[in-house]
Amino acid sequence: MTLSEMKQILAAGGVRLAKSLGQNFLHDANQLRRIVAAAGLREGDRILEIGPGLGPLTELLLASARELLAIEKDRRLVELLQRRFGTAQTLSLVHKDALDYLRQHPTDWSEWKLVANLPYSVASRLLVELAQMERGPRLMVVTLQWEVAQRLLAQARGEDYGVLTLLIQLRYQPDGWFKIPPSCFFPEPEVESACIKLIRREEPLLPLDQGRIFSKIVKRGFSQRRKMMMKLLKQDWDAKAMEDAFDRASLSHQIRAEAVGLDKFVELTEILAQAKPNGDE
Numbered sequence: 001m002t003l004s005e006m007k008q009i010l011a012a013g014g015v016r017l018a019k020s021l022g023q024n025f026l027h028d029a030n031q032l033r034r035i036v037a038a039a040g041l042r043e044g045d046r047i048l049e050i051g052p053g054l055g056p057l058t059e060l061l062l063a064s065a066r067e068l069l070a071i072e073k074d075r076r077l078v079e080l081l082q083r084r085f086g087t088a089q090t091l092s093l094v095h096k097d098a099l100d101y102l103r104q105h106p107t108d109w110s111e112w113k114l115v116a117n118l119p120y121s122v123a124s125r126l127l128v129e130l131a132q133m134e135r136g137p138r139l140m141v142v143t144l145q146w147e148v149a150q151r152l153l154a155q156a157r158g159e160d161y162g163v164l165t166l167l168i169q170l171r172y173q174p175d176g177w178f179k180i181p182p183s184c185f186f187p188e189p190e191v192e193s194a195c196i197k198l199i200r201r202e203e204p205l206l207p208l209d210q211g212r213i214f215s216k217i218v219k220r221g222f223s224q225r226r227k228m229m230m231k232l233l234k235q236d237w238d239a240k241a242m243e244d245a246f247d248r249a250s251l252s253h254q255i256r257a258e259a260v261g262l263d264k265f266v267e268l269t270e271i272l273a274q275a276k277p278n279g280d281e
Helices: 003-012 029-039 056-062 075-085 098-104 123-131 146-153 163-169 208-221 229-233 239-248 262-272
Strands: 045-050 065-072 091-095 112-117 139-145 172-180 193-200
Touching: 029 056, 029 112, 029 139, 029 172, 029 193, 045 056, 056 065, 056 075, 056 112, 065 075, 075 091, 098 123, 123 139, 123 146, 123 163, 139 146, 146 163, 146 172, 146 193, 163 172, 163 208, 163 262, 208 229, 208 262, 229 239, 239 262
Parallel strands: 045 065, 045 112, 065 091, 112 139
Antiparallel strands: 139 193, 172 193
């Protein structure tokens, strides 16, 4: 789908894009092919697409998918997609807010691949929702703001390192990325974009129940970035138990969360999972 075709379809349908929905449609054919190539699609793959828009990526995904589930929030776009792909038997098109759908329809996504140009307004929340599932997608290839991609790729002590980094990297490993210029989208976004590939870890670093504790520790630790992490965590755990946990994990009592790597957050979680949080009887 060329840029002129995209404009014609929108004009013919009387559709004005909503900035609040993060609607910036990727039209560049080369970039779309790069996204599909990054996903390493094979015949028989089950694919989840969130925010298909006018369907330029959908069209390419249908060529390989055994099953393609596309979730679109904008009713006007759903109608356009139905007219365009109505005869595609492998496509299931859902008119729904994607976050609501994922929460209301518990699904085993473990054999699925997420391949999508995510709506920028909800990209981070969608990735966290999928990453924290017991059976999340085995692969996620997504286009999002470059600023968000940098946070997904970050390492300890980097300025982009934080809650999002850790909540995603606990379950997924970054495995490559490439930038996409604003000129490849309509309308052109005011920010840089990137496509990033995330592969689900073969062996979870923590069981699901400890994953919830990990999330609590990470969020509290970064709640006041410039403060010592131990002082912040003492709001949730007994002071003596916290001091013992830091000693066992060989962490300084003065360290800040931004200097604590993923492996140490995991180790701290395993230790604190055996301690009672404040307020527990």
